[in-house]
């Protein structure tokens with residue numbers, strides 16, 4: 001007997017359909033899987049055998065052949081267990097459903113016939129919607145899949161439950177979810193930018209960065225509040241749209257980084273990997289490449305604290321995602337591209353002892369030491385950071401005072417307004433923020449008039465700005481003008497943006 005069951009697997013963040021064919025014929029009892037399975041898929045037969053037996057069914061003592069088509073794409077993972085088991089039971093006549101091909105079925109089996117959660121459920125749900133299939137998957141993944149509109153989702157907890165359902169003995173309603181609920185849930189963070197005393201100009205810098213999606217490097221002595229400020233940065237970022245939330249969730253789901261029970265990533269991710277991270281951890285890697293920190297930070301923030309402590313080769317791999325908003329990982333088995341459009345926030349001390357340029361403490365580093373320390377951050381990387389910002393030590397008067405500036409909610413309102421202005425401007429260009437502006441559109445959106453164009457000319461000459469730094473200054477100036485509600489970039493906006501390139505003068 002031959003049976004056919006449809007399932008899906010993921011490649012990168014997209015899912016593709018896989019057909020599981022099961023043939024049971026007379027002969028010496030055996031169980032073989034063909035169609036480029038990896039080890040986890042090959043091991044599937046032991047789980048399937050035990051799960052069928054422990055669910056109270058008989059596994060036939062015959063020759064079982066399983067084929068996974070298309071046979072030219074490598075199949076990996078454990079979610080083929082369930083379709084293989086259903087295929088065997090169908091071939092044996094225990095599953096009687098005639099409409100099996102209307103379903104995509106996936107899930108990992110445990111030996112007792114239970115079903116374990118899978119990775120990539122959201123991507124599979126998108127595939128099911130596009131191909132008009134119903135989706136049967138582990139009960140833990142059902143809310144994640146139900147985010148996608150227009151697909152019938154059924155969550156099942158065990159093999160026997162699935163057989164009852166598919167044979168039509170138990171009626172189960174498709175699972176539905178209200179996505180607006182996720183977004184209205186109050187944030188559980190108690191952090192607020194007003195916790196940070198003083199540092200008014202750094203808060204302004206973070207506001208500009210949030211408004212235009214710009215990268216920031218903060219430089220200052222130990223204990224000045226850099227880490228503290230960066231941790232509070234997400235509280236002034238604009239809310240995620242549903243489209244952005246789905247994009248980010250797909251990546252987290254494929255990486256298996258979605259928190260148990262959570263269906264949708266509705267807050268912008270804030271990733272702060274430790275400086276001992278490897279380049280594969282940061283960019284993504286593995287035999288079948290999985291997303292790294294840069295992709296997990298997609299639509300959110302990647303915070304690299306103590307920037308010069310990261311290994312140089314690790315920092316250099318950031319160049320591609322910072323420029324393109326995506327990252328391509330090539331491995332022997334395959335090459336995959338993951339989205340990686342994040343805002344980079346870096347923090348560092350000005351020198352190894354941390355007190356170079358400090359008004360009160362003397363720096364004990366030699367010029368050689370300072371140069372060595374700073375040279376870890378290469379020119380090209382620095383070039384890709386729009387805003388450089390000094391974070392001086394806070395004065396005692398400020399630290400002991402009551403006043404601590406505006407709360408996050410007030411700053412966020414201005415950021416939201418500036419983002420709205422950008423969304424309106426870029427309606428037809430397919431970009432969301434000033435930082436994504438490609439250079440071919442610079443003339444159109446960042447035109448300078450009169451005094452402002454004279455100012456940029458002098459700045460380029462005096463500071464020796466590179467071509468990339470020049471365009472970055474213009475983009476930041478555009479954001480400053482947006483925060484001001486001004487349609488044109490004026491000299492005051494431009495001069496604020498030029499101030500933010502302080503390191504071009506010092507470092508290179």
Ligand SMILES: Nc1ncnc2c1ncn2[C@@H]1O[C@H](COP(=O)(O)OP(=O)(O)OP(=O)(O)O)[C@@H](O)[C@H]1O
Nearest residue numbers: 195196197198221222223224225226227228229394
């Ligand atoms: N501006 C500030 N307002 C209130 N508290 C502050 C401020 N700056 C520093 N602190 C206090 O000092 C502690 C250390 O700050 P933080 O870790 O942010 O410093 P840092 O600049 O990251 O230092 P390092 O360079 O050593 O990493 C904070 O936990 C906080 O208690």
Ligand SMILES: [Mg+2]
Nearest residue numbers: 226227305347
């Ligand atoms: Mg710190």
